[in-house]
Amino acid sequence: MRALAVLSLHTSPLAQPGTGDGGGMNVYVRELSAHLARSGVRVEVFTRAESPDAPATVDVEPGFRVHHVAAGPLAPVPKEHLAALVPEWTAGVRARILGPSGPRSGVLGPSRGVGPVDAIHANYWLSGLAAHALKHELDLPLMSTFHTLDRVKATSSPEEEAAAEPARRAAAEAEIVGCSDAVLASCPVEADQLSDLYGADPARVEIVAPGVDHAFFGPGDQRQARRAVGLAAEGETILFVGRIQPLKGLTVAVDALAALGDRPQATLVVVGGPSGPHGPAELAAVTERIERFGLGPRVRMVAPQPHEILSTYYRAADVCVVPSRSESFGLVALEAAACGVPVVAAAVGGLTSLVEHGRTGYLVDERDPDTYAAHLRAVLADRELAADLGWAARLRSEGYTWAAAATDLRAVNDRLTTRDLVACR
Numbered sequence: 001m002r003a004l005a006v007l008s009l010h011t012s013p014l015a016q017p018g019t020g021d022g023g024g025m026n027v028y029v030r031e032l033s034a035h036l037a038r039s040g041v042r043v044e045v046f047t048r049a050e051s052p053d054a055p056a057t058v059d060v061e062p063g064f065r066v067h068h069v070a071a072g073p074l075a076p077v078p079k080e081h082l083a084a085l086v087p088e089w090t091a092g093v094r095a096r097i098l099g100p101s102g103p104r105s106g107v108l109g110p111s112r113g114v115g116p117v118d119a120i121h122a123n124y125w126l127s128g129l130a131a132h133a134l135k136h137e138l139d140l141p142l143m144s145t146f147h148t149l150d151r152v153k154a155t156s157s158p159e160e161e162a163a164a165e166p167a168r169r170a171a172a173e174a175e176i177v178g179c180s181d182a183v184l185a186s187c188p189v190e191a192d193q194l195s196d197l198y199g200a201d202p203a204r205v206e207i208v209a210p211g212v213d214h215a216f217f218g219p220g221d222q223r224q225a226r227r228a229v230g231l232a233a234e235g236e237t238i239l240f241v242g243r244i245q246p247l248k249g250l251t252v253a254v255d256a257l258a259a260l261g262d263r264p265q266a267t268l269v270v271v272g273g274p275s276g277p278h279g280p281a282e283l284a285a286v287t288e289r290i291e292r293f294g295l296g297p298r299v300r301m302v303a304p305q306p307h308e309i310l311s312t313y314y315r316a317a318d319v320c321v322v323p324s325r326s327e328s329f330g331l332v333a334l335e336a337a338a339c340g341v342p343v344v345a346a347a348v349g350g351l352t353s354l355v356e357h358g359r360t361g362y363l364v365d366e367r368d369p370d371t372y373a374a375h376l377r378a379v380l381a382d383r384e385l386a387a388d389l390g391w392a393a394r395l396r397s398e399g400y401t402w403a404a405a406a407t408d409l410r411a412v413n414d415r416l417t418t419r420d421l422v423a424c425r
Contacts, residue, residue: 001413003042005097005117005140006033007127009089010079012047014058014066016304023243023275024331025147027307028210029123030060035211035406037063044114046093048085050076067114069093080277082126083168090130094137119143119413121184125150125169128176135179141416143409144180145208149173149190151197152326152349153247174198179424182412184208186329187350204422206412210329211402212338216311219340219394225315231300235265236380239317239341241310241332242324243275244283249323249346251285255369256321256376258293263380268295271302271313314339318386319379323364323372327351334400337361337393342386344375360393 006029013030033043042063049068058066071089097114121143122131128144135142150170177183177198183205185191191207194200223233231237238257242248250270257268274283290299305313314320320336322345327333329350333343337354343361345351357363362375379386 001041001118001410003044003115003117004036004413005093005114005120005134006043006045007093007120007122007131008045008047008124009086009127009130010048010082010124012050012066012068013045014047014060016306024210024329025123027331028145028147031211031213031402032405032409033064034061035402036409037061039403039406039410041406041410042117044097044117046096048072048077048082048089049074067093067096069096078277079126083129086126086129090133093130094134097134097138119416121145121409122176122180123147125173125176128180129172132176132179135421139421141181141413141421142179143182143184143412143416144176145184145186146173146176146194146328148326148328149193149197152193152328155326175424179422180204181416181419181422182206184409184412186210187353189349189352190328206408208405208408208412209400210331210334211400211405212331212334212397213307213402214338214398216307217314217335217338217397218311219390220312220315222315225312228312229302229309229316231267231269231316235267236263237317237319238266238268238376238380239271239313239320239336240268240322241271241313241320241335242322243272243279244270244286245275245279246282247325248272249325249367250282251289252323252367252369252372253321254286254289254293254295254299256323256372257295257298258289259369259373260377260380263377264298266376266380267298267300269300269302269313269317271305271310273304311335311339314341317341319344319361319376321372321376322346322351323367324348324351325367330354333361334397338397338400340390340394342379342389342393344372344379354396356392356396359389360396361389 008029037043045066049070052074054068069092072085119141120131122128123145177200191205240253260266320341320343322333327349333354336343345355347363347365355361364371
């Protein structure tokens, strides 16, 4: 594979994860693209332009460029309204790929044509809609990563999903699955979901596990980390990292903190911001709980942080809590583990692959704050246990790297060159 077109319509790999629509997918696209480029693949990432000030093309590093393609207003658009802009965006991506390779002018000012690519990698269903059309028009193999699946989220967060996405999403995902030459799953659980819920051909489902940047995320001096982020050197720190929305379960974390009445020194640090149509309401619910339980001095809200700073928050923590309703992978749990921090997480999706119950952390089957509190208490009360869990978590995390993910994706593409493209129409 010499050149790859990566589609990320609704969120840019240049955006700050943790707020708005930015999350683990931003990290995934950025890191995987960077490591593919470092392995010699030319990576052209396409995202929707959200500002008239956005340059048409950003050179991120040698071999890795991000292209802002206009579709609709040059402003943020709620994710639930983006499906209507897919045809215009698809046409813009097509023009960039087929256009001249020299400088040219466009809506966003001077830009450069991309030139031929060998394959398309779509991220999320909105990009999949565009990639589905481009696959047939350009006669290119299509690899799809969904990151979240409508039929999984519908069972875990029905109130959020009904408001957040068009009714056609599940049907569109099924069509994209049916036409993808390879469907990339982050773990065996997601692979099974794709087959069971969408009828994906198991022979075309490939596991490409995300990674973690061990240069940033690694163990360090806890007291120094706490000083760096303004936390007290003493006391006990529980860390929650993620967008504030019902799916991520911050209310469960707050309720669990309230249940730790016997550990008044325990503090919950929340790194993230409201996301999606239910984000503000979820933040209000969290605030109400904090006030009702009198937890004001014990909860610290922190805006989303760049990765180089976020890693310091992990190192400052005694334990990380991930009470999500569903997770296709669970990048936060992996980042915490890489920093040697035990994780107490929901027993859902990819978290069941990342957390080994009783060895690297704990998995919770129910959304019961008392159960979360019991496991958090066990870690906080026993320093030796916490150290053992953290050490085992760090060792387990070493098997996940972005370089390995890039190698796996290249191998998938190489296998596609020996097959006929899937024809769905």
